[in-house]
Amino acid sequence: DSGVTQTPKHLITATGQRVTLRCSPRSGDLSVYWYxxxxxxxxxxxxxxxxxxERAKGNILERFSAQQFPDLHSELNLSSLExxxxxxxxxxxxxxxxxxxxxxxxxxxxGSRLTVL
Amino acid sequence: AQSVTQxxxxxxxxxxxxxxxxxxxxxxxxxxxxxxxxSPGQGLQLLLKYFSGDTLVQGIKGFEAEFKRSQSSFNLxxxxxxxxxxxxxxxAVGPSGNTPLVFGKGTRLSVIA
Numbered sequence: 322d323s324g325v326t327q328t329p330k331h332l333i334t335a336t337g338q339r340v341t342l343r344c345s346p347r348s349g350d351l352s353v354y355w356y357x358x359x360x361x362x363x364x365x366x367x368x369x370x371x372x373x374x375e376r377a378k379g380n381i382l383e384r385f386s387a388q389q390f391p392d393l394h395s396e397l398n399l400s401s402l403e404x405x406x407x408x409x410x411x412x413x414x415x416x417x418x419x420x421x422x423x424x425x426x427x428x429x430x431x432g433s434r435l436t437v438l
Numbered sequence: 439a440q441s442v443t444q445x446x447x448x449x450x451x452x453x454x455x456x457x458x459x460x461x462x463x464x465x466x467x468x469x470x471x472x473x474x475x476x477s478p479g480q481g482l483q484l485l486l487k488y489f490s491g492d493t494l495v496q497g498i499k500g501f502e503a504e505f506k507r508s509q510s511s512f513n514l515x516x517x518x519x520x521x522x523x524x525x526x527x528x529x530a531v532g533p534s535g536n537t538p539l540v541f542g543k544g545t546r547l548s549v550i551a
Contacts, residue, residue: 364541377536429481
């Protein structure tokens with residue numbers, strides 16, 4: 322158990338809909354990272370938050386957005402869903418250490434599997 | 439852009455046999471290198487990491503990896519594979535630009551009796 326909690330574990334929805342994925346980082350971690358894992362693209366970095374502020378942005382679509390709340394949990398919002406958005410979405414966390422990227426270990430949750438029909 | 443290549447998509451080994459998973463990277467400076475394992479239905483777990491120093495690093499579960507700068511490689515090895523090692527293995531390098539870790543596409547390991 323990494324200490325990172327993601328909900329829901331599985332989600333099935335229809336095209337055009339909107340979903341919210343939730344992540345609770347390890348106790349004490351300030352940085353939260355979101356990754357998307359799909360068969361064709363592999364693991365793709367989406368976005369990072371550090372202590373409530375966006376710190377880095379990767380291959381995140383404009384239809385997707387995220388935020389980190391004062392209690393440090395994070396939510397990834399996916400809207401106008403398309404079939405190609407079906408994937409496993411991982412949240413990871415680490416201490417952050419105030420630098421852009423803490424080059425230590427990322428602790429991953431078990432992921433939220435999204436299926437868009 | 440930095441990249442990671444794992445040439446083998448799927449490897450099958452017999453239980454008790456040795457294992458080597460290949461990883462090649464493209465990185466402009468001295469890389470930070472990682473191997474993660476993903477068991478079915480689980481998140482990614484760090485096996486080992488290389489930042490500097492001794493080029494042979496030891497990890498959890500009996501794994502080790504060797505950093506070879508001249509070959510831009512960071513191959514993962516285990517002398518004797520157990521059935522519980524069946525999983526997906528990912529090599530990663532980072533940080534790179536706006537990305538904390540760049541992952542390879544993974545190698546799926548199957549273990550047969």
